[in-house]
Amino acid sequence: PVGPSSSATIHVPENKIGIVIGPKGAKIKLIQEKSGVTRIDTQGQVFTITGKPENVARAEAAIKELIEKGYCALAFEGFSENVINVHSSHFPDLIGKQGAVVRKIKEELGVEINFQDVPKGSNKKAKVTLAGSATNVEKAKTVINNIILYNHDQLTHPGEVHEELDIEPWAYRYLIGSKGSEMKHIQHNWKVKVNIPRETSANDKVLIVGEADQVERAKTYCEKLIWNAENNSKGRDKADNATADPWGDEEPEEEWMKGYMYKR
Template sequence: MQNIKSERRQHQPVTKMTEKKAKGPTVTPQLARMRGQWVQETKEVTIKAPNNMLGVVVGPGGSTIKEIQEKYKVRVSVPQKGSKDQPLRVVGLDKGLVHDAADHIKALVQKAVTTTVTIKAPNNMLGVVVGPGGSTIKEIQEKYKVRVSVPQKGSKDQPLRVVGPDKGLVQDAAVHIESLMAYEKERRRLSTPVSQTVFIPKAHHGLIIGRQGQNIRYLSLTRRITIVLPPKNVISDEVTVTGLPDQVDQGVRDLVNLVKSSTHICYNSDF
């Protein structure tokens, strides 16, 4: 009798509670339809964005991504920090809004991507770029929508940096700065006195002086130069002309032409 009861227990059917544990939670037909509808109707767009740009999309405290999701009725999935350039995902029911949200995000990323240009600048040119009270650098930054970083005073010819979101404007700003420095460099060259030596035979130095010094006096006044001849007791062909660069160049030409026209001497000179 005991064996028969034992066999009956072994063949008893599984209880309802046991069946529920084996099958897991019940999925109602309504929930299944909702899931199927979501999968069927949702639209998704992926956006490639470098990891260092994810903060632009998320925003301070998640404010930017929250604003995008609420405005376009979408869900934006951002890759985990440290993942290797995984794409962002924009998902929603309205295809148009999904694409609009994606365009919005792309614009944010593009705007945040910066272009950097370095410009070699001697320390004595930094003041030209900065301008009185910072007026010049401020004008450049506002005009070209860039940020100009100037090396600290006393640094050894460190480059200037021009940074901005628009590559074309960054390059335009760099050209503007280089033009300012080139103009200033030329201005300083033309306004700084120089000396030049021309070799004219000692025997013809009297032609340069002229009767009662009229030739040397005329050249000195009209060209605004200083002409220095070697002393009479010194045998030297060197004649030194001092003044501003353009005036010195013309003065040397005048001296050479004066001697040529009087002596018919041919000089190996560019003048």
């Protein structure tokens, strides 16, 4: 005999309908299959779930989770959720230009990634939530930690390598040059990114990131600059009056970043 059938309705906010239904209805079909409900009617903002009571409850919980978090445990085999506390200054690197970095991690590993909403100019740590199968969540965590430490990972920045230079803070200004002249020369000439440690950096070394041959050339140039600084007649303890901001301007928060921030 067929068991008792029940139904439940759930209100889905208009701005969450696309997230719940998914591309070409993929998410809602997945919930229907995994929960075992008979049907989910998605007319307007009120969704009606029909099926056995326990299955209806499972589907309802999954839809509520999608509304709240943008993902649901039901969608993954061996579901795992992990939170990393990251200084919010790393968010632009983790998100990437127009979301390219975070999108690559999500697509390649099939995980969901959410960034805690932070006020502009925040100087605090914030949560990055990873969700998906346990194995892939761990892989995503490694990718994120590599980007924070080394500004790249093979998954998101294929072909890039890095070199770490152990340079004392007094010498940073020689790497930067007057009004950033040396830094501009290095970055433009060899198409590398040079990261000088700042208060919020996870890595206390000077980092050069880019293609291997370019990184090697930039490293040689940086080492020459430091050798000259150490043998400079001014000496390491005599600061000159020209002080430059060793880190340059913060990258502005761009409009597309807002799509990756959420309130928890």
